[in-house]
Amino acid sequence: MATSQPTAATAPKKPAKASRKRTDKKSGLPHSSETYNRWFREMYLMRKFEERCGQLYIQQKFGGFCHLYIGQEALLSGMKEAIRPTDNVITAYRDHAHPLVLGTDPKFVMAELYGKKTGTSKGKGGSMHMFDKERNLFGGHGIVGGQIGLGAGIAFADKYRNEDHVTVCFMGDGAARQGMLHETFNMAMTWKLPVIFIIENNKYAMGTSVERTSNVTDLETLGASYKMPSATVDGMSPEAVCAAIAEAAKRGRKGEGPTLLDIQTYRFKGHSMSDPQKYRTKDELATYVERDPITHVRTVLLENKWATEEELKKAEKDIKAQVEDAIKFAEESPLPDPSELYEDVYVQSDYPFVKD
Numbered sequence: 001m002a003t004s005q006p007t008a009a010t011a012p013k014k015p016a017k018a019s020r021k022r023t024d025k026k027s028g029l030p031h032s033s034e035t036y037n038r039w040f041r042e043m044y045l046m047r048k049f050e051e052r053c054g055q056l057y058i059q060q061k062f063g064g065f066c067h068l069y070i071g072q073e074a075l076l077s078g079m080k081e082a083i084r085p086t087d088n089v090i091t092a093y094r095d096h097a098h099p100l101v102l103g104t105d106p107k108f109v110m111a112e113l114y115g116k117k118t119g120t121s122k123g124k125g126g127s128m129h130m131f132d133k134e135r136n137l138f139g140g141h142g143i144v145g146g147q148i149g150l151g152a153g154i155a156f157a158d159k160y161r162n163e164d165h166v167t168v169c170f171m172g173d174g175a176a177r178q179g180m181l182h183e184t185f186n187m188a189m190t191w192k193l194p195v196i197f198i199i200e201n202n203k204y205a206m207g208t209s210v211e212r213t214s215n216v217t218d219l220e221t222l223g224a225s226y227k228m229p230s231a232t233v234d235g236m237s238p239e240a241v242c243a244a245i246a247e248a249a250k251r252g253r254k255g256e257g258p259t260l261l262d263i264q265t266y267r268f269k270g271h272s273m274s275d276p277q278k279y280r281t282k283d284e285l286a287t288y289v290e291r292d293p294i295t296h297v298r299t300v301l302l303e304n305k306w307a308t309e310e311e312l313k314k315a316e317k318d319i320k321a322q323v324e325d326a327i328k329f330a331e332e333s334p335l336p337d338p339s340e341l342y343e344d345v346y347v348q349s350d351y352p353f354v355k356d
Helices: 033-060 072-083 097-102 106-113 147-162 179-190 219-228 238-251 283-289 292-301 309-332 340-344
Strands: 088-090 167-172 193-203 230-234 259-264
Touching: 033 072, 033 097, 033 106, 033 292, 033 309, 072 097, 072 193, 072 238, 072 292, 088 147, 097 106, 106 167, 106 230, 106 309, 147 167, 147 179, 147 193, 179 193, 179 219, 193 219, 193 238, 219 259, 230 238, 292 309
Parallel strands: 088 167, 167 193, 193 259, 230 259
Antiparallel strands: none
16 A cells, blocks of 8 residues: 655755754854763774774684774764664664664674674674664665665655654665665655665775766765755764754654765775775875764864863773673674574464475
């Protein structure tokens, strides 16, 4: 069954600046000291977790593929501030950091990487398939662009049930070349679905630059054919990310449909752990490292006297210990029994067409 017929599509517009309600009057910054302190801890946890994942992968503590989020942390901290806990998130396979920022205990994320029974998907998903039903995280998907249609489907379900949620659907710049995107954009605009499509544009897809893969290098314009409101966002700034997603979420909740955000970021590591990174220069990488969002938030805290150097160092120490505890938990957790292969396959436990 379809939803009611849509009205005429709205004209494209840029997301507005952060709301005045979010501004700290004394500093003039768009957020309070509490927000910046939370951002520092969230991003530092993501960073240290991923750094240790890279080391553990080299030590062959777990197998499969491993795609690190290092450098892109501002996207998730900015998003977390802009949405509600009841909203939905779906992403591709660079997904270790998403459950962390949404509040999943790091030990369960690490256990999933290790393929242990205590993992977020009982050890069945691994690095590329992180889920957390309680926090409305719908994965972690390994098929490039596959999550785009799923994200719109989740948003359709919410609209059909008249539930006041939005869905944040992440994809990489490489996935923006998939046919799934165009079919989904057309349907999402036609039905005015409450979904925010976010291109985590780290410039190189798997290893080929945007400039070499398309005549259209301004990915914001991909929404123009569908009159989808779109914008380009500085992905190294949690403030800019938060403002853009907050505006998109506001549109979605008002029934005005989807938004496309080309959030331009940069991964400090390769596409995966096996990436030799020969497609970029060390000087280019160094330029982006100078814009490290963690350094930016740290500086804001210190310059505004919202935290002392000692307080931040203690937070760093505590977070490092938390990550080490997660590793210990993962290593000591049991592997799933082989019989688990037959569990969680069908919702109906007595499905009649399964043969022993």
